[in-house]
Amino acid sequence: MYYALDEKTVVDYVQKSPVMATILVDCNDLVGADLAEGNVNLVFRVYSLGDPEKSVILKQALPYARKYPDFIMPLKRAGIEAELLKIENKYCPGLAPELYYYDNEMYLNIMEDLNKHIIIRYGLMKQIQYPKFSQHVGIFLARTLFYTSDLYLESAEKKEMAARIINPVMCKVTEDLVFTEPYIDHPNNNWTKELTPHVKEIKANKSLQMEALVLKEAFMSHSQALIHGDFHTGSIMVNKNETKVLDPEFAFFGPMGFDIGAVLGNLILSYGSQEYHAKDINKRKEYREWLLKAIKDIWETFEKEFRNLMDTKMNDQWPSERFKDFYILKLLRDTAGFGAAKAIRRVIGMAHVPDMWEIPDDKSRAIAESIALNAAQAWMLNRHDITSINELIAMVRAAKPHPKVIK
Amino acid sequence: MYYALDEKTVVDYVQKSPVMATILVDCNDLVGADLAEGNVNLVFRVYSLGDPEKSVILKQALPYARKYPDFIMPLKRAGIEAELLKIENKYCPGLAPELYYYDNEMYLNIMEDLNKHIIIRYGLMKQIQYPKFSQHVGIFLARTLFYTSDLYLESAEKKEMAARIINPVMCKVTEDLVFTEPYIDHPNNNWTKELTPHVKEIKANKSLQMEALVLKEAFMSHSQALIHGDFHTGSIMVNKNETKVLDPEFAFFGPMGFDIGAVLGNLILSYGSQEYHAKDINKRKEYREWLLKAIKDIWETFEKEFRNLMDTKMNDQWPSERFKDFYILKLLRDTAGFGAAKAIRRVIGMAHVPDMWEIPDDKSRAIAESIALNAAQAWMLNRHDITSINELIAMVRAAKPHPKVIK
Secondary structure, three states, X not given: OOOOOOOOHHHHHHHOOHHHHOOOOOOOOEEEEEOOOOOOOEEEEEEEOOOOOOEEEEXXXXXXXXXXXXXXXXXXXXXXXXXXXXXXXXXXXXXXXXXXXXXXXXXXXXXXXXXOOEEHHHHHHOOOOOOOHHHHHHXXXXXXXXXXXXXXXXHHHHHHHHHHOOOHHHHHHXXXXXXXXXXXXXXXXXXXXXXXXXXXXXXXXXXHHHHHHHHHHHHHHEOOEEEOOOOOOOOEEEOOOOEEEOOOOOOEEEOHHHHHHHHHXXXXXXXXXXXXXXXXXXXXXXXXXXXXXXXXXXXXXXXXXXXXXXXXXXXXXXXXXXHHHHHHHHHHHHHHHHHHHHHHHHHHOOOOOHHHHOOOOHHHHHHHHHHHHHHHHHHHHHOOOOOOHHHHHHHHHHOOOOHHHHO | OOOOOOOOHHHHHHHOOHHHHOOOOOOOOEEEEEOOOOOOOEEEEEEEOOOOOOEEEEEEOOOEEOOEEEEEOOOOHHHHHHHHHHHHHHHOOOOXXXXXXXXXXXXXXXXXXXXXXXXXXXXXXXXXXXXXXXXXXXXHHHHHHHOOOOOOOOHHHHHHHHHHOOOHHHHHHHHHHHHHHHHOOOOOOOOOHHHHHHHHHXXXXXXXXXXXXXXXXXXXXXOOEEEOOOOOOOOEEEOOOOEEEOOOOOOEEEOHHHHHHHHHHHHHHHHHHHHHHOOOHHHHHHHHHHHHHHHHHHHHHHHHHHHHHHHHOOOOOOOOHHHHHHHHHHHHHHHHHHHHHHHHHHHHOOOOOHHHHOOOOHHHHHHXXXXXXXXXXXXXXXXXXXXXXXXXXXXXXXXXXXXXXXX
16 A cells, blocks of 8 residues: 655665665665655665665655645656666666666655766766766667667557556646746746846747747657656766666657757756856856767767667668658757757746756846857757757857846 | 357347437348448448338458458457547537447447448549538548647547557558558559559659658657548548548547548549549549649648637647647648658559559559659658648649650
8 A cells, every 4th residue: 555655664665675685685774864855756765874885765756746746746657767767777777777676556666876976967067077978878868769669669569658658747747847838928937037038038939939839749749759758967867987867757658859858958058057157267168168069979979879770770660761861850850949948948937957046146147047048049940950960059159148138 | 249240140239239229210121231342341231121211330340351361450440430430420420420339349330321422432433523522521630630639638638548549450551551561672562564664763762762751650650639540532421412431440649641641642543543534535634623623622621620720729738820830831741741652552552442443454544543653752752842732733733644654
């Protein structure tokens, strides 16, 4: 029977679980710590007091979002997360937390503790360069997306999988918060007051509204691959050598570009936020170039690995070289659109990001946000014509804050 | 318990069914006739000997395709047909056969007998003009597609419906026969020998191959609306006043353009086939103009009704006028692509159409087919740039037989 765990009951639970025989062997001094990290779930670390290296993470779904109790959320997202972690570990071993145990009555997963990693968003805010991040993310995206698409799966298998892994409540959150509310007047929206002239222009831009809805239609109906669904820089933990993609509970069969765009759009946000975080102007310039290179490397690694998979692992349903080129180009254009939508909603919609909200000064924050917005707008409005990642990078490099925001 | 009916047992079955109390009241002289019409199912007419006006059609699914027993087909297609007939009758009363009874153990539907109608394909072969056909078909398409799309349904309702009404086996038939086999060397393909020079050019055309696969990807993953899935001129029965759309057992959530294109692509086939069927050259010209007008009227009625529904019945998720225009334009381009694919497969793939196969002379048939192929190729290759139905009509009017086929 389901009940929500706490720091005390989580220890009792873990002591009766199969991980005692595998990860926590001989640990009779377990303690539980509520990490209180997620917006959405209960997350505990359970570890041995005498040997803190022996530890697991236990993540349990609540019937609502932890930080927003009005958001009713389905418990079965824990099962979707378990399914995704298995797929990710199968095709990208080392790039996602290991799943030790899934309990489909308690709606919880026990998984690898990533205590030697930090969420990359915070590393980016300190101008840390992660030499393997782009490579890892590009590979992760290429493999998880390819292997769950019609390019690889049998036609019927994919259709049955897509019907099984629907995720309507989680999708609706994205439909509203990413594609709808930021472009209309809505009480959920909020933004830095000094950014208002720029926001007004966005709200008046009919092309932008249209593109957001075109992307929303694709999000709602292009069942292209089993996507992570929440692939921002808060869902990726790293250290110099390792990259781990977390939290696939928004997963469903949707457009590949939504995942690729999510991480690139969040790099746009980081790029803008360096206006404040990187105080030294040379260091700022250098780090922004690193961020642009990360965008380029993620895409190029993705494309290379994806093409490699198309050449070597694709099923026999797509006998055309030219089709492969078309497919990749379409992915690039989708990526630009979805990446832009993900960046824009984090600046003018409901849920913001620490890259921006940790900028204490309103004026500085507005300028940083305005740069990110301008880059994102360029991506969204020009996406139908682009043919290479370099064009997208040039748009970010050219992005200036809105003149009325600087004044 | 399921068993396949025959002319004798179908009468016993009907006598115990609820239609005795509604349609066949007081009929104690029922007889069954095997219509042997479909490629796929058992179809019987059960009627009163004394009063043949009192009749029903009983259509039962077999676990395979009747005419192609090697094609294993799911019995549950009968349930999908029942569901579609209900939706069609709800939104388009009079434009589909009435459903009297669905039996989910016998996998059969008892429905309205359309004995005052003929399959329009055969009427077109005799140059009969149906004054209400285009209007009816345009309305049918607009309503069935709009009301089952994300433009009307609640996000979660549509996702749950799409997950419930998957139809993998029927979809696979289309994926193979429409989008794959005609463009490669495949033993299922066959064509008129005299058409070979034209077929060779198609097989060598890398752009056409690519476009066919781009359309296939959309067919497999664009879950836009609950489409009929087999909307050709053999699925439509008519008389001067009425139009009835039959046989929605291929239905699933797919791209709207596949349905609209299916009927327009079959009008291309009819257009080509008039080269033989309309012996008199003036009559041929006149009837071809009627067919072109039908293409135009179907599209324009569809567009008008669809826009009307977007303006008056759309949910609040799409607040942009410009989005509506984009959506319609995308539908037109999809329609051109899918329509072309549907026409091409009927000429060079596995299953042909009587419009062509009833042309006894090989040379004449090859010329008729070559005209249809050329029109379809123009639609498929130019679809990304078109902006109006008139461009598509001009392409059909300009279509000539391949020079090496005439020789």
